[in-house]
Amino acid sequence: MVLGTLYAFLGVAIAVLFSGIGSAYGVSIAGKLAAGVVTEDPKKFGQTLILTALPGTQGIYGFVIGMLMVFKFAAVGGPIPLEAGIRFLITGLPIGIVGLFSAVLQGKVAAAGIGIVAKRPEESAKGIVYAGLVETYAILAFIISFFLYNSITL
């Protein structure tokens, strides 16, 4: 296999792997707490579900970037030149790494937000906004990853 293709594959893997791991971990942090709240008060399922789902978006962003990259080099078919391969690799980095950390940390904030749902359900919208703040940085990373991807020509 040509080294360029190898790097390109690695780029896809980084984008999907790390953001996915982060999201899974983040959702699990919030989910565990949500399950606890629901055992006490099953009516709060809806509100806790929203907070639990929030750290899941990083995984989606990573997946979208990964998928776009796959489409791009699948369209060409042939081996990928080394420089383009390294570009793919670098493209995967922002959303992969920022996605990993922001998802885990967002999971923690979402878990704290679930505490709001448990104790003061009328204020739960504020918990959602707090968790949303963390996501900003994953979004910025996604935008950069996307424009890096957009600048690669094969």
Next chain:
Amino acid sequence: MAIVPMKRLELYGLKRHKASYLAELQRLGLVELIKPAAEERWTTESGEAIGRELHHIDERLAEINRVLAVFERFAPQRPSFVEQFAGIKTVLTWEEQQNYLARQEEAVSLTDRVFNAEKEHTWLEQEKLRVEREIASLQPWAGLDLPAEDWKGSKRVALLLGSFDRDPRLLTEALASEQIAYYFRQIGADDHRQYYIFFCLRESPAEEVLRAKGFLPARPELTTGAVGERLAVLTAKKQELAASLAQIEDKLKTLAEERPLFQTLYDFWYNQRLQVEAKNQLLTGKAVFGLEGWVPAAQCTRVEQVITSLGLPHYIRFIDPQTEEEIPILLENKKVVTPFEKLVEAFSLPRQDEVDPSAAIAPFFFLCYGMALGDAGYGLVLSLICVVLMAKLTMGPGGRKMAWLFFASGLGAVFFGLLTSSIFGYSLYPGFFNVIEKPQLLLIVALGLGLVQLYTGTVISAWISIKNGDWAEAVLGKGVWLLFLTGLLLTAGGSQLGLEAYAQPTKYVTALTAGLLVIGNARGKKGFWAKLKAVPGGLLNIYGSVGFFSDVLSYSRLMALGLSGAVMGSIINLFAEMTWGAPVGWIFSIIIFLFGHGLNFGLNILGAYVHSSRLQYLEFFNTFFTGGGRPFAPLKLEQINIFLKKEREV
């Protein structure tokens, strides 16, 4: 944008009519009572009387709650999927509610019947448990057909009853080695032990020998008759008990059909409690009481009419609030804007000296949500869900506002999706531009929207200054600030817009406005030194433009959300198309399409809501709004368990 103006109500009447006035005010639901200051409380009515009344009501509430708990135990309500989110409420018409309230007396006897039935149920259950325990203890002895009277044995032969947990040969060998004559039979067994009967001569030391080997002498707990007979009696009794239990459960289930009656009564007493609690907020003298409260100014005449129509002696007046008083906040807007009040309420209500930002938020939230969701198909589904929910569910005003908010937001997505030709990820016609093909343009649109919104915010803040009479701040502060920002933008991006010819003048104007900003900061400062000291602060103002533009950049999230949703949608469509060709692939294709778009839809409506509201709260509110108002909380009829289909005209 409007905060409802309030007036202060003062009402005086005879003390003995107090309850009638309170009941009427509660029914109206337009007056928030003001707790009198401590030094004003020339009250003669002891708190004790109110306490006693409250205690009485609490007892009633506790009793009704117990009845409802019994109903819930024997005839649990099963919430539907939607009700899991929204909670279960019993819907009644006003007539039905009145009918239930008329049955107060009957409810007392019903309560007794429910409690008696529950008591009987508990007793029967215990009895059944006791019988079952006895059956369990007799079961291993079932094979013993010798009646209890004969267990003492005959003159020469003794009976040994007991259990052993190992091979019985250990016992028989021991007896044989001691040369004791014996006969034995296994009677039964449970999980761990076998049960035996031994016949031996009375003078032989059989019992000691058996004991030494680990045989445990025991007898069934029975004084007359055979074990089998007793078991038959017990089994019959158990069946009888089970039948009566089922009967009582049926009875309770039938009684549970009266649940709405008790729910109505619960709400009735709950509201009664609020009314009694309100007495604490009255001024009471020997014969007269006084009451103060906030009333929306537009409702004053209605309150006066209703109070007058009671036909009781009274004195009522409405006065304008003093400036230092904290007035409760109620928002009122045009119908289109009303749903967006929900967003303001979720953040914080405006203080009385602020403006209600609902109307300013409405168009921007609509556009932000539309961009972030960005698909006409998703938007349509969201709006339809809201319509169906509103038609099927009975919702309180809060829930209804929320549903309308999402209905409007869904339409925003329909609007933007049609512009960019995106329907469930498909582009059926050449739209304005394609999101995936021209992401740069999408980014520019997002940032442009941000710029427009933040400019609007600054203009609003200038308008507030003007309203407060601070023209200098509006012109020199906000006006120059906007000019400066525009200047910066044109200096940086003017060449893109074909304004190279004006590059020099733009620079000068920008520099001039920057200077004005610095000087503007010194405005109002007395003395040369104070003015000089204000200069660094003015420079900081210029630095504030960095904050402004980073706020604008924050709107890039709309592009990211719209783009990731669109790419995700097209990936799902691609997968669905790929499976279509295979044999029976169409089934998988449909499943992939529905499941994929369902997931993408769920995550995107959530993300769009979170980020669109964040843009309002952090970026937009930053320009003119702080909040911190206290919501208007009138004395009114609360609906805890029941929900009235149509409010009676009051």
